[in-house]
Amino acid sequence: MSERTVDRIVAHAYPWDVLGDPHFVDRARALGVAEISLAASYHSTRAATPLHPAHKVVDAHHAALYRPIRTAAWDGHTVTAREATWAGSEDAFADAARILIDAGIEVNAWIVLSHSTVLGHAHPGATVVNCFGDRYPYALAPGHPDIVRYARTLAAEAVRGVDLHGVSIEACGQLGIAHVGPHEKTDGAYPGIGDTLMSISCTERERALWTDRGVDPDKLTAKLRAGVDALTTGTLAPDAAITDVLDETEAEAVLSVRHAEADALRGAVLGAVRAEIPSARVTLHGHPNPWKTGPSPALTSTAAEDVDAVLVSAWPGTAETVAVTTQTRALVGDAVDVGAYVSVLPPKNLDDVSGHVAATVAAGANELHLYHLGLVNAVQLDALGRIIRDFSV
Numbered sequence: 001m002s003e004r005t006v007d008r009i010v011a012h013a014y015p016w017d018v019l020g021d022p023h024f025v026d027r028a029r030a031l032g033v034a035e036i037s038l039a040a041s042y043h044s045t046r047a048a049t050p051l052h053p054a055h056k057v058v059d060a061h062h063a064a065l066y067r068p069i070r071t072a073a074w075d076g077h078t079v080t081a082r083e084a085t086w087a088g089s090e091d092a093f094a095d096a097a098r099i100l101i102d103a104g105i106e107v108n109a110w111i112v113l114s115h116s117t118v119l120g121h122a123h124p125g126a127t128v129v130n131c132f133g134d135r136y137p138y139a140l141a142p143g144h145p146d147i148v149r150y151a152r153t154l155a156a157e158a159v160r161g162v163d164l165h166g167v168s169i170e171a172c173g174q175l176g177i178a179h180v181g182p183h184e185k186t187d188g189a190y191p192g193i194g195d196t197l198m199s200i201s202c203t204e205r206e207r208a209l210w211t212d213r214g215v216d217p218d219k220l221t222a223k224l225r226a227g228v229d230a231l232t233t234g235t236l237a238p239d240a241a242i243t244d245v246l247d248e249t250e251a252e253a254v255l256s257v258r259h260a261e262a263d264a265l266r267g268a269v270l271g272a273v274r275a276e277i278p279s280a281r282v283t284l285h286g287h288p289n290p291w292k293t294g295p296s297p298a299l300t301s302t303a304a305e306d307v308d309a310v311l312v313s314a315w316p317g318t319a320e321t322v323a324v325t326t327q328t329r330a331l332v333g334d335a336v337d338v339g340a341y342v343s344v345l346p347p348k349n350l351d352d353v354s355g356h357v358a359a360t361v362a363a364g365a366n367e368l369h370l371y372h373l374g375l376v377n378a379v380q381l382d383a384l385g386r387i388i389r390d391f392s393v
Helices: 024-031 093-100 117-122 145-159 191-196 204-212 217-233 248-276 321-332 350-362 380-393
Strands: 007-015 035-042 045-048 058-062 106-112 127-129 134-138 165-172 283-287 311-313 335-342 367-371
Touching: 007 024, 007 335, 007 380, 024 093, 024 380, 035 093, 035 117, 035 145, 093 106, 106 145, 117 134, 145 165, 145 248, 165 248, 191 217, 204 248, 217 248, 248 283, 311 321, 311 367, 321 335, 321 350, 335 350, 350 367, 350 380, 367 380
Parallel strands: 007 035, 007 367, 035 106, 106 165, 165 283, 283 311, 311 335, 335 367
Antiparallel strands: 045 058, 127 134
C-alpha cells in the first residue's frame, strides 16, 4: 500500500436515498463505489436528499428499525424496536440492500444500538442518569438487561434474510451528555473534564456494581457533583484529570463497570449477527480514549479481538482527529483494520478534504468510510468521487 492508498473504501447511505431514485446506483458506480454501509436501524434525524427526484428532505422523527417489526421476534421483550413510516417501504433496508447487491455493490448493515430518544422516554428506567439524577432519555443504558436483549434482537432482525457483506456497529456502549438533539443548549456548558464527569452513569445498577468493587457509591457521586460545581465556578480547570476528582480506585471502578457492560453488549450483538451471517465482516465505531462516550464509545481492552475493523470519527478536519487515528492504530496494532470516518458536508471546506484524508491515512488508517451519498449535493458528490479516485488501490 502506498502512502496515498487504502485497502477499503466504504460509502454510507440511508434506505430512502436508494428507494425511488433510479439514478442512485448509476451515481454510486460512476464514483467507483464498491461497498456501502446502509442504515438498518438509526436514530432520529432530519436528512437532506438533494439529488433524490421525489423528495428533498426526509423527517425520520424517531429511532427505528428499517425492517418489519415481527411479533415472532419481539414477543416478550420489554423494550421493542419502533417501525418507520418514512423510510421508503415496509422493509426499506432489505429492499434498498437488494437493489445495491443486484448492482454488484456489497452492503453492510449500519446498526445504531443504544441511541433512541423515543425508547428512552418510553422506558426511563433503562436510560443513563448523571450524578445529579438527571436522565438522558436519548441514551439507553447499555448494561440494562432489557437494553441488551433489545440490542441483540435489533441486530438479528436487521441482518435477517439479506445477503450482506458485514455490519457497521454504532453506539455499542454508553452515550453521555453530548448529544446533537433538537435545539441543543448544552454545548460548551461542561467543557473538558466536565464532559467526563457529566457522562458518568450513576444508575442503581451501576452503584451496586461499584459497591461490589469496594467503592462507596454515595461518596463517589458526591465527588462527581463537587467536581462539576468546581468546574462551573472556575476552581477546577477544564483540562483537569479524572484523578483530580476521583481517587484511582473510584475511577477504576467506574471504568471497569462501563467497559464490562460494553463488552457484554458487544458480545450479545455480535453473537446474534454471526448466528445469522457467520462470515459477516464487523466494523465497530470506537474511540481510543477509555472515558469516551457517544456514538463512537471507548474501545475496551478486548474490543479489537472481536472485530475486523475499528472506525474512528474524523469528521472535523483537525489535528485532533488525526491524532485520534494515530492513537487508535497504536491501541489496536496491525491485526485490526482502522477506518477513518470522513465527511464532505459543512462546515468542511472541500479544498481541505484531500489533505485531511491524506493525514488520517498517514496516521494509520487503512480504510476510508465516506459520509454521505444521500446527504450531498452535486459538488459534494464530486468531492467524494475525488477521495475514491485518489485513495483507491
